[in-house]
Amino acid sequence: MPASFLHINKYRWLFAGGFLLLVSIQVQVLLNAEASWEAAVWDSTITNVCIAAGCMLMTNNLRYYVPNRNKYIIILIWSLVLSAVTSAISQRILSGVLKKQPEYINLLEGTLTIRFWVAVLIISWVAVVSVLWYRQQETTEAEKRKSDAERLAKDAELYKLRQQLQPHFLFNSLNSISALAGNQPEQARKMIHQLSEFLRGTLRKEEHQWVTLSDELQHLGLYLEIEKVRFGHRLSTEIKTDDAANAMNLPPLLLQPIVENAIKFGLYDTTGSITVYISAAAADGHLVITVKNPFDPETSSPRQGTGFGLSSVQRRLYLLFARKDLLTTEVEQNLFTTIVKIPQQ
DSSP: OOOOGGGSHHHHHHHHHHHHHHHHHHHHHHHHTTOOHHHHHHHHHHHHHHHHHHHHHHHHHHHHOOOOGGGTHHHHHHHHHHHHHHHHHHHHHHHHHTTTOHHHHHHHHHTHHHHHHHHHHHHHHHHHHHHHHHHHHHHHHHHHHHHHHHHHHHHHHHHHHHHHHHHHHHHHHHHHHHHHHHHOHHHHHHHHHHHHHHHHHHHHHTTOSOEEHHHHHHHHHHHHHHHHHHHGGGEEEEEEOOHHHHTSEEOTTOHHHHHHHHHHHHHTTOSSOEEEEEEEEEETTEEEEEEEEEOOTTTOOGGGOOOHHHHHHHHHHHHHHSOSOSEEEEEETTEEEEEEEEEOO
16 A cells, blocks of 8 residues: 655655645735734634645545546545535634634635635645655556566576576486496496585575676586596586686576587587687676587587577576677587677676
8 A cells, every 4th residue: 555645754844834834824814804813823723724634634545545537526526525524614613712703703704615715725736646646656566566576587487497407417417327337336426426516506506696707617617527427538628717707797507508508519429529618708897708619510510509508598698688699609610609798787
């Protein structure tokens, strides 16, 4: 439920200042009409206290119910009713308090109509301000709810994208452990330990939206060690970064699918060995990460190799930055290159 503007101190003081101004003006008008000081002060105070009460009642009612635009006539009716009530109450009180001043009583009864319409004008103005205030509050709340819903949907999709990567990698690792268990039990135990460390690190990273490149590379090293157990001497890596790049931030677990894609198209359809090159540098407020892998043009299809791994990275980057130009791929002879740019916030 939106709060009344009278709950805000500066508007409360503004309302009080307006009340005092009306009292002062009415005192001067009554004095000009040859009313006594006593009658002028009593009249101005009581009349405007009643009108102020009507204004507060109006704005409080509109807090609970704001008519639709085609039903604004309801507000006018409320204003007329409240004005009539406040005028009647103030007349009754003033007639009792100043009954010993017959000249004032005649003045009071002769100005009832104008008092009524002044009350209508003031209460209607407060009603209009209240409607605009509550509409603005409702719009702000609606935009906030929409923003929160979009953020939750985006976070859910990001989480889903991250989770989809793990089963694929986990199945491959378990198959490799199964193959090693028979003839290389030591390697199988080593791989189980590395897989455990990798998954534990993955769970910790799920709690953070951003990590430094240094932390991401440390976690990536666990993944590469597991892959090197799977592929043996066929897989090697070279990683080059500088201090400036290491201190920059990126979304967690962003590099694994890129490197996995490089290993897939470098090794899966060949019997030879490859080296995956990973480099990072700072450029124009971006962290630029480059991953290169050789491939066999006769057995691999890197031009069609932007499958789930790279597409998931591209989707995550779009959800985070609303840009589609942050991941690009290049093919030159037998070298496939993936370039990722991470804007630094």
